[in-house]
Amino acid sequence: MSRLWGSTWWRVGLVATACAVGTGTAMAGGLTGPAAPARPAPAAHAPAAPAAPPPPTASDGASAGRPADRQPPEAERSGLRVVEAEAAQVAPGGTTTLRALIANYGPDPTDANFAVKVRIPARVTPVGPYFPGDCRPDPAEANGLDCTFDTGLPLLRTAVLEIPVQVDGGVLGGQRLDGGLVTVYDPDHPDISHSRAFAVQTN
Incomplete structure (x- = not known):
């Protein structure tokens, strides 16, 4: 009789424990419930790019690619140019004349000697007489x-x-003698x- 009683109470205790565990699980599920959907984080706002500067206009005092205060290089301001340099054809052993035309394109006159x-x-x-009259052998040039x-x-x-x-x-005859320069x-x-540059051509 005592063994049956003890067995019965063990079974009751086991069922009670199972119910308590089940009830606790069900209560826990009722307390928590399904997870609420996460709210998306607000999107970050990138800083606006600065506006591009407007293209230069006539009122800016400059044109695109050329600042208003840009000065032309020195070579553009030099006015003296050798426009032509040539000698007429000549027979071997003969004489001809080199003529060179020099022009002043400005912007200023040349007052000093050049x-x-x-x-x-x-x-x-070279055999002379020369023009201008003030022509002398060049000490730095063997034939100048x-x-x-x-x-x-x-x-x-x-x-x-x-x-x-x-x-x-x-x-x-018919030979071209290069290497001249004015x-x-x-x-x-x-x-x-x-x-x-110029050359002397024989005929």
Whole structure:
């Protein structure tokens, strides 16, 4: 009888425990319930890009790509140019004259003396008389002359350099003797010069 009683109470206690566990689980489920959907976080706002500056206009005092205060380079402001430099064809052993035309394109007149250097091709010899008269052998050039115009050159005027030369008699007919060069130096811009090449052609 005592064994049956004890067994009965064990079973009752087990059922009660199971009910309590089930009730607790059900209560816990009722307390928590289904999870509420998460609210999306507000979107971050990127800072607005600064507005691009307007393109330059005439009132800005500048045009696109060229500031208003940009000065032209020195080479553009130098007015003296060797426009032409040539000599007529000549027979071997004969004499011809190199003529070089020098122009002042401005923007200013050249009041001071200006210098011209002449390099004569090999197998050709300067013989004179020269114009201008102040032409002397160039100490730095084996076959060259240093010439000086002593009157300056007004704006948009020209000057002519004339150098008689003689071709070596051993040169063949139809031969072109290259290597000549005429260079003018602007006295208002001592570091600037302008050159033009020339050749002597035999016939």
